[in-house]
Amino acid sequence: MKLLRAILLRLATMSVTLIGAAVVVFFVIRVVPGNPIAMMLPPGASEEDIARLTAHYGLDKTILEQFWIWLTGVFHGDFGTSISLRQPVMPLVLGRLPATLELAIFALVIAVVIGGAMALTGVRHRETRTETAIDVANGVGLSIPDFLWALILIVLFGVLMPVFHISGRISPSLDLPFVTQFYVFESIVRLRFDLWWDLLKHMFMPALALAIPLAAIISQLLKQSLKETMHLDYVTLSRTKGYSENHVILSEALPNAVLPTLTLIGVQFTFLIGGTVIIERLFSYEGLGNMAIDAVINRDLPLIQGIVIVFALLFTIINLVVDMTYALLNPRLRHA
Amino acid sequence: MLDGRGSIKRRLGARLWLSGTWLGVMALLALFAPMISPHDPLAQDLFAGRLPPFWMNGSDPAYLLGTDSLGRDVLSRLIHGARIAFSVALVAGLATAIVGSMLGLLAGYMRGWVDVLISRLVDIWMAFPPVLFAILLIAVLGTGLTSIIIAIVVIDWTRFCRVVRAEAMNQSAMDYVSSAIVAGRPRRDILWREILPNVLPTIVALLTLEMGIAVIVEAILSFVNLSISTDAPTWGGMIAEGRTSIYQAWWVLAFPLAVLFLTVLSFSQFGEGLKDRFDPVLR
Amino acid sequence: MSAFLTVKNLSAALHGFDQRVLRSVSFSIDTGEVLGLVGESGAGKSMIGKAILGILPSAISIIEGEILIDGQDLQKMKPADRRRFIGATAALIPQDPLTALNPSRRIEPQITSRLVDILGWSKADARVRAMELLNEVHIDNPERVMGSYPHELSGGMRQRVLIASAFAANPKLVIADEPTTALDVTVQKQILRLIRELQERHSTAMVFVTHDLGVVSKVCQRLSVLYGGKIVENSSVPDFFKGPKHAYSRALLAATPKYTDPDASLLPVDESVIEAVAAEVLAADKEWRHGR
Numbered sequence: 001m002k003l004l005r006a007i008l009l010r011l012a013t014m015s016v017t018l019i020g021a022a023v024v025v026f027f028v029i030r031v032v033p034g035n036p037i038a039m040m041l042p043p044g045a046s047e048e049d050i051a052r053l054t055a056h057y058g059l060d061k062t063i064l065e066q067f068w069i070w071l072t073g074v075f076h077g078d079f080g081t082s083i084s085l086r087q088p089v090m091p092l093v094l095g096r097l098p099a100t101l102e103l104a105i106f107a108l109v110i111a112v113v114i115g116g117a118m119a120l121t122g123v124r125h126r127e128t129r130t131e132t133a134i135d136v137a138n139g140v141g142l143s144i145p146d147f148l149w150a151l152i153l154i155v156l157f158g159v160l161m162p163v164f165h166i167s168g169r170i171s172p173s174l175d176l177p178f179v180t181q182f183y184v185f186e187s188i189v190r191l192r193f194d195l196w197w198d199l200l201k202h203m204f205m206p207a208l209a210l211a212i213p214l215a216a217i218i219s220q221l222l223k224q225s226l227k228e229t230m231h232l233d234y235v236t237l238s239r240t241k242g243y244s245e246n247h248v249i250l251s252e253a254l255p256n257a258v259l260p261t262l263t264l265i266g267v268q269f270t271f272l273i274g275g276t277v278i279i280e281r282l283f284s285y286e287g288l289g290n291m292a293i294d295a296v297i298n299r300d301l302p303l304i305q306g307i308v309i310v311f312a313l314l315f316t317i318i319n320l321v322v323d324m325t326y327a328l329l330n331p332r333l334r335h336a
Numbered sequence: 337m338l339d340g341r342g343s344i345k346r347r348l349g350a351r352l353w354l355s356g357t358w359l360g361v362m363a364l365l366a367l368f369a370p371m372i373s374p375h376d377p378l379a380q381d382l383f384a385g386r387l388p389p390f391w392m393n394g395s396d397p398a399y400l401l402g403t404d405s406l407g408r409d410v411l412s413r414l415i416h417g418a419r420i421a422f423s424v425a426l427v428a429g430l431a432t433a434i435v436g437s438m439l440g441l442l443a444g445y446m447r448g449w450v451d452v453l454i455s456r457l458v459d460i461w462m463a464f465p466p467v468l469f470a471i472l473l474i475a476v477l478g479t480g481l482t483s484i485i486i487a488i489v490v491i492d493w494t495r496f497c498r499v500v501r502a503e504a505m506n507q508s509a510m511d512y513v514s515s516a517i518v519a520g521r522p523r524r525d526i527l528w529r530e531i532l533p534n535v536l537p538t539i540v541a542l543l544t545l546e547m548g549i550a551v552i553v554e555a556i557l558s559f560v561n562l563s564i565s566t567d568a569p570t571w572g573g574m575i576a577e578g579r580t581s582i583y584q585a586w587w588v589l590a591f592p593l594a595v596l597f598l599t600v601l602s603f604s605q606f607g608e609g610l611k612d613r614f615d616p617v618l619r
Numbered sequence: 620m621s622a623f624l625t626v627k628n629l630s631a632a633l634h635g636f637d638q639r640v641l642r643s644v645s646f647s648i649d650t651g652e653v654l655g656l657v658g659e660s661g662a663g664k665s666m667i668g669k670a671i672l673g674i675l676p677s678a679i680s681i682i683e684g685e686i687l688i689d690g691q692d693l694q695k696m697k698p699a700d701r702r703r704f705i706g707a708t709a710a711l712i713p714q715d716p717l718t719a720l721n722p723s724r725r726i727e728p729q730i731t732s733r734l735v736d737i738l739g740w741s742k743a744d745a746r747v748r749a750m751e752l753l754n755e756v757h758i759d760n761p762e763r764v765m766g767s768y769p770h771e772l773s774g775g776m777r778q779r780v781l782i783a784s785a786f787a788a789n790p791k792l793v794i795a796d797e798p799t800t801a802l803d804v805t806v807q808k809q810i811l812r813l814i815r816e817l818q819e820r821h822s823t824a825m826v827f828v829t830h831d832l833g834v835v836s837k838v839c840q841r842l843s844v845l846y847g848g849k850i851v852e853n854s855s856v857p858d859f860f861k862g863p864k865h866a867y868s869r870a871l872l873a874a875t876p877k878y879t880d881p882d883a884s885l886l887p888v889d890e891s892v893i894e895a896v897a898a899e900v901l902a903a904d905k906e907w908r909h910g911r
């Protein structure tokens with residue numbers, strides 16, 4: 001009962017946040033100078049043409065009217081028509097979303113693996129030089145944002161040691177059998193590991209850039225809570241049972257130390273997804289973020305709206321999922 | 337234990353020192369850029385395009401760090417870039433700190449509907465990808481230094497607001513606040529004289545962090561070509577330009593990248609160092 | 620017959636400091652015997668137990684001396700072998716049952732893990748054994764308790780679980796570090812009786828750490844009095860209560876309420892006695908340093 005009420009409350013605040021976000025974006029972009037219709041037509045188009053198209057996209061109505069039309073459309077699953085691409089917004093956005101999700105999830109996996117490994121190494125060799133080195137690495141990793149890491153990776157691995165691709169999502173020369181946009185997932189299902197490998201080689205650099213700051217955060221926080229846990233009585237007790245230090249860390253301390261890190265990963269993962277916008281641009285990766293920047297440059301109002309709402313929805317869903325996982329993993333909450 | 341503590345303290349000291357020195361040097365370069373820089377940062381010399389830095393074959397001693405594809409001096413552009421970067425860092429950082437901290441203090445101390453309103457607003461803001469939001473704002477505001485500063489404040493006030501709100505709530509629960517209330521001191525007085533001074537160290541640490549972020553945002557916006565003007569010597573603009581000629585002239589990208597890296601790192605380490613220095617537990 | 624546990628001249632010190640935390644500690648325990656370790660807070664009682672079990676804090680290590688369990692010299696074993704040997708022959712009953720159980724695991728694996736992982740029992744056998752043990756510690760519904768999480772049990776129940784877990788592998792040596800201080804008085808008595816019962820039934824050698832001389836008189840056959848990491852008196856319990864030899868022991872005894880006569884007036888430990896024993900410890904330190 002308590003859990004159900006908590007979830008309902010969360011859903012309510014979620015909808016408030018989403019509607020708020022929709023309102024903010026809607027009104028901010030209506031103030032954008034520059035006429036998107038004029039940008040879309042060839043130079044020298046007649047005033048009449050511009051007026052006709054403006055009316056077609058409903059841009060001649062008042063802002064409030066436009067918002068109402070848009071909102072009723074959204075409730076019918078209609079997010080309007082992209083001005084620059086002349087297609088319905090939702091299919092466009094949903095077509096790009098999988099690329100961004102795959103990139104973000106890959107980055108998350110890298111961050112968890114690197115951050116987790118660093119935290120465990122740091123605890124295993126606590127109070128030694130190794131731990132100091134890890135602390136320094138964490139400090140640098142935390143201070144430098146993904147944008148700079150991306151550029152550094154481009155210089156190091158794109159130019160000096162060209163082992164990975166630094167542009168695009170997949171080699172254009174390859175024949176694509178895909179029916180969904182989840183290329184990585186589908187290539188595994190189809191057992192096309194050649195394509196899978198090509199995708200990973202394209203994704204690795206942008207994903208790593210996104211992952212480094214998160215890896216540092218995970219490493220720092222997890223190491224700290226592991227170290228606190230290592231002093232607790234039940235950990236000491238399990239040592240006397242004959243377990244090795246590694247076993248004690250992994251199966252006694254880790255499950256309890258992981259919870260605070262987990263809640264943090266939720267928020268940080270939304271930051272990471274926010275980072276894909278510029279990272280996709282840097283690596284010419286055809287995801288939602290790259291499309292978003294184009295949409296802003298083209299003043300494509302319906303498309304911008306659609307993309308921002310999808311991002312906002314994604315963020316709130318992630319936060320909800322993390323909170324629920326937390327409740328499930330914590331025996332104290334589970335039985336409360 | 338004792339010697340361990342000592343070495344931690346020394347390490348913290350070195351961190352503050354190193355980052356402070358770098359920021360100081362950069363600030364001086366920014367301040368005296370026109371006097372120091374060897375060339376006009378905008379002067380093009382099409383016959384001296386893509387000259388390598390001084391230690392490489394084919395370099396020209398007049399261009400220590402080489403030139404970009406239009407033959408502009410990389411060193412001079414870096415020095416003038418510091419000017420723009422530090423102006424943005426200072427103004428945007430302070431403005432963001434003031435706006436965000438005010439709202440955070442209000443929410444954390446007043447509680448009630450003020451808190452609900454501000455917290456909802458923060459939630460809504462957190463639902464936007466910040467880079468997209470920034471680009472959108474620049475599209476609305478137009479390019480230029482002022483627009484960038486406004487955009488940074490509009491996007492990043494939440495960072496201060498969240499932390500300061502939590503901190504103000506902590507402080508409000510402390511006994512010294514209760515006794516001030518019992519003593520009948522007015523609420524405004526308590527907020528300004530009791531709570532703010534205790535939250536200030538947190539704000540200062542965040543401020544230096546925010547300055548680094550402001551530098552990055554400016555670079556990102558220049559990179560997306562929305563910052564100031566295409567040939568103004570900004571670090572982000574230099575990076576964007578270097579990105580296109582990365583295979584022919586890596587130094588056009590590498591030098592501004594290195595400078596940006598060290599500056600952002602120094603801002604954050606300086607903040608951390610300050611926080612530790614003022615942390616009564618560690619001191 | 621040689622003793623089951625022998626500690627000879629054991630010294631431990633904080634890294635990088637001259638100060639010893641344990642100062643040439645020697646004692647021995649036979650099978651089925653209980654040795655009480657008493658002394659004021661910070662005397663090093665827990666440190667002795669930790670040194671034997673190999674769980675000294677990372678800043679402290681053994682600098683000299685021997686620990687022999689069943690004739691085997693622990694210092695001479697490889698760390699991994701020592702760990703397994705301790706796991707199979709010795710067990711700890713910890714002081715605070717609230718923090719000594721892993722909050723994220725059910726009770727059953729916390730009792731059986733040693734049997735399954737270290738001693739190679741099958742899960743089913745270990746489960747049967749766990750039920751048996753929970754019966755032995757007088758838990759009425761072992762099924763339910765085994766499926767519970769620690770936070771669902773009371774402090775007394777948790778201490779019973781920890782005792783069951785300690786006796787799971789039929790240890791020949793148990794170290795009980797103030798096993799009842801964290802419990803309230805009525806529960807204390809039951810737990811004490813329980814430990815005694817199990818110790819007798821399994822004829823375990825036991826080190827019983829406590830502040831309370833009253834408890835020592837009920838549970839132990841012999842006792843060692845500790846001051847500043849040094850044993851100032853080794854004695855049998857009857858002899859001790861007839862008349863301790865060391866002045867510090869006498870003062871300690873005078874400061875303890877007598878279970879035979881709880882109304883007798885208590886004497887605070889005299890300053891001069893403390894000064895004398897502190898001086899004695901320092902003198903012994905000087906001699907020790909000389910001998911090295």
Ligand SMILES: Nc1ncnc2c1ncn2[C@@H]1O[C@H](COP(=O)(O)OP(=O)(O)OP(=O)(O)O)[C@@H](O)[C@H]1O
Nearest residue numbers: 633640658659660661662663664665666667676678
């Ligand atoms: N982690 C540690 N680092 C440094 N010194 C320690 C550490 N743990 C304990 N000590 C020191 O070792 C000495 C012995 O501590 P110990 O825990 O054995 O005392 P005790 O006799 O068990 O006391 P109590 O009755 O309070 O449990 C104390 O003087 C304490 O200051």
Ligand SMILES: [Mg+2]
Nearest residue numbers: 664665666796
């Ligand atoms: Mg103790």
